[in-house]
Amino acid sequence: MPDMVNPLELESDFIKKSEETESRNKFVLNKNDRELLERPRFTFRLHMLLVFLLFSFLSMAIIIGSVIGINRIQKKLHFVQTSERYLFQIEQARRWEKNYFLYNTNLEDAVQSADNAKTLLSQNLKKVITVLSTKETDTIIKHLDRYRDLLQELIVLEKNGIENTEKKEEIETSLRKHGAKMVEVASVLAYEEQESMNAMLDLIQRIPIYCLVVVLLLRVFAARFLTQRLVKPLNHLVKCTRRIAKGDFSPLVPMRKYRDEFTTVEVAINRMLEQLKLHETAMVESHKLRAVGTLTAGVAHELNNPLNNIMLTAHAMLEDHKDLSEDELLEMINDLINEADRSRSIVRNLLDFARESESVSEPLDLGALVSETIKLALNQVKVSGAKIESQIQPSLPRMRGDKQQLKQVFLNLILNAVDAVEKQGNIKISVKKADMPGFLSVQIKDNGCGIPAHILPNIFDPFFTTKGPGKGTGLGLSVSHGIITMHGGQISIETEVGKYTRFTVILPSRSVPANFNRT
Amino acid sequence: MKEKLEILLLDDETIVGNRLGPVLEKVGYDVEVFEDPKKALNRINEKEFDIVITDIMMEDVNGIQILEEVQKKSEKTKVIIITGYATVALAREAMEKGAFDMIAKPFRPNDLRSVVAKAADSLGYKK
Numbered sequence: 001m002p003d004m005v006n007p008l009e010l011e012s013d014f015i016k017k018s019e020e021t022e023s024r025n026k027f028v029l030n031k032n033d034r035e036l037l038e039r040p041r042f043t044f045r046l047h048m049l050l051v052f053l054l055f056s057f058l059s060m061a062i063i064i065g066s067v068i069g070i071n072r073i074q075k076k077l078h079f080v081q082t083s084e085r086y087l088f089q090i091e092q093a094r095r096w097e098k099n100y101f102l103y104n105t106n107l108e109d110a111v112q113s114a115d116n117a118k119t120l121l122s123q124n125l126k127k128v129i130t131v132l133s134t135k136e137t138d139t140i141i142k143h144l145d146r147y148r149d150l151l152q153e154l155i156v157l158e159k160n161g162i163e164n165t166e167k168k169e170e171i172e173t174s175l176r177k178h179g180a181k182m183v184e185v186a187s188v189l190a191y192e193e194q195e196s197m198n199a200m201l202d203l204i205q206r207i208p209i210y211c212l213v214v215v216l217l218l219r220v221f222a223a224r225f226l227t228q229r230l231v232k233p234l235n236h237l238v239k240c241t242r243r244i245a246k247g248d249f250s251p252l253v254p255m256r257k258y259r260d261e262f263t264t265v266e267v268a269i270n271r272m273l274e275q276l277k278l279h280e281t282a283m284v285e286s287h288k289l290r291a292v293g294t295l296t297a298g299v300a301h302e303l304n305n306p307l308n309n310i311m312l313t314a315h316a317m318l319e320d321h322k323d324l325s326e327d328e329l330l331e332m333i334n335d336l337i338n339e340a341d342r343s344r345s346i347v348r349n350l351l352d353f354a355r356e357s358e359s360v361s362e363p364l365d366l367g368a369l370v371s372e373t374i375k376l377a378l379n380q381v382k383v384s385g386a387k388i389e390s391q392i393q394p395s396l397p398r399m400r401g402d403k404q405q406l407k408q409v410f411l412n413l414i415l416n417a418v419d420a421v422e423k424q425g426n427i428k429i430s431v432k433k434a435d436m437p438g439f440l441s442v443q444i445k446d447n448g449c450g451i452p453a454h455i456l457p458n459i460f461d462p463f464f465t466t467k468g469p470g471k472g473t474g475l476g477l478s479v480s481h482g483i484i485t486m487h488g489g490q491i492s493i494e495t496e497v498g499k500y501t502r503f504t505v506i507l508p509s510r511s512v513p514a515n516f517n518r519t
Numbered sequence: 520m521k522e523k524l525e526i527l528l529l530d531d532e533t534i535v536g537n538r539l540g541p542v543l544e545k546v547g548y549d550v551e552v553f554e555d556p557k558k559a560l561n562r563i564n565e566k567e568f569d570i571v572i573t574d575i576m577m578e579d580v581n582g583i584q585i586l587e588e589v590q591k592k593s594e595k596t597k598v599i600i601i602t603g604y605a606t607v608a609l610a611r612e613a614m615e616k617g618a619f620d621m622i623a624k625p626f627r628p629n630d631l632r633s634v635v636a637k638a639a640d641s642l643g644y645k646k
Binding site for chain 1: 533534535536538539541542576581604605623624625626627628629
């Protein structure tokens, strides 16, 4: 069947080609791909082919079986006819024999019929032996031969014309005995063969029904199996896409012991996940830069204070250095140093946050991290005229995470709160153990405008913003959501229009308190 | 007319008061320095100053509120606003509400002296 080999070859060609393309594109097979691809191949196509072959084989078997069966019946029919002919010849011989004894005619015909019977018997001897036993066959032959011998004897007796009535009667008795025996055995032979043929016909009649049932069952089973093979991985993929949509970009892992057409899809999804991860990183970075931009304006303003102090002090020293006492001079120099320090810390905090760095997971003190973030946003808060209060539970367990990214999340939430409140607005931040054991919670609540219910489902979508063009990227909450999900946490929101908005971030903690020695 | 121009200087940055007090006293003004806006407001209610110099961004009370209070108390008092956050919107608001002038941080002592001198001028003082 050359047609059926082809698809297989095509398949392997396809895989070879795609593997070549992959290596040409310099895709390095990473661990996940290898796990997916190293499984033995059992493609859907091969599966279908096997099922197809099975059914072809089955139908062939049925056809061959029927041909053999019909052939056998034909042979049996033929043999039944032969046995009937044999029976007829014997009966004929007996009729001639009877005629001879009644009217003294037809003795030659009787011999002829017996000879015919003998010829028929010897022609089909093999078959007769298979139907009757060897012993019985011997009996037939013995009776037939004896019958013929007796007839010959009669002929001889007739030719000689000796009217030996005694002998003739003796032969007659013998003839009758053997003749009856012969007829009896021949009838049995014909009957047996007829019976066996009937049984076979019966069977052949029933076989298609059995086959139909078996094929039907097999087909149902095969269909179920194939559907399972299709539906299961599809469902799995649907589940995976849901997970990916929620921001979980961990790669797909092998579900079955073999690879097939779906493996190509899974590998492609893993590639997509890598790209998504890259994009996510880029998005996080670009959103961070935007936050840095916002903060820079605040920092520039905040820097004006120490700068002004330095300028005024330096000028005072310049104008009055001759009249100033040593104590006054010292005080001024200290002021200069302190103000320079203050400038440095203002800039350093921002630079710390803005610095581009690889994403690293390290043990963190969430309370300290939130405090630093508040400091970072303080200028913005001051400019807006809002008030910010923070309550940080002491000795919280440490947690693992990326410092910059988490700062970015809290900064984003604080800046959102600043945007939401009017002047004299209030922003309350709390860091404490979450109700769920093993988790820490950070709440950022403002008494601002709130979020209308109809846009609530969209707030974590990328590029969704209520701020005017050029004001917000619509990435803040989406990026924050991504970062928190990556840290194994959750971000949730409660809000009432015109009253308040409260964002709650929960993050998994480690059991060591934060103020224990830093590892 | 008083002999010495009376000035109230309010900034929550201690150093500003420490340095600017002597700077203005040296050129012959009578200066009262405050760090706490609430205390400054009390003082404004007690006494009529010729010139009030105030920072705009402070905790609790901001410069615009001080300006409004001063204007309620006495129309002729000149208010000079100091700001570290010199936004156009803020400047416009201050000027619309009747501030005499605005000076952005960081500035030199002489910058303030000349603004104060202008204010003194407009009040009829000649130096």
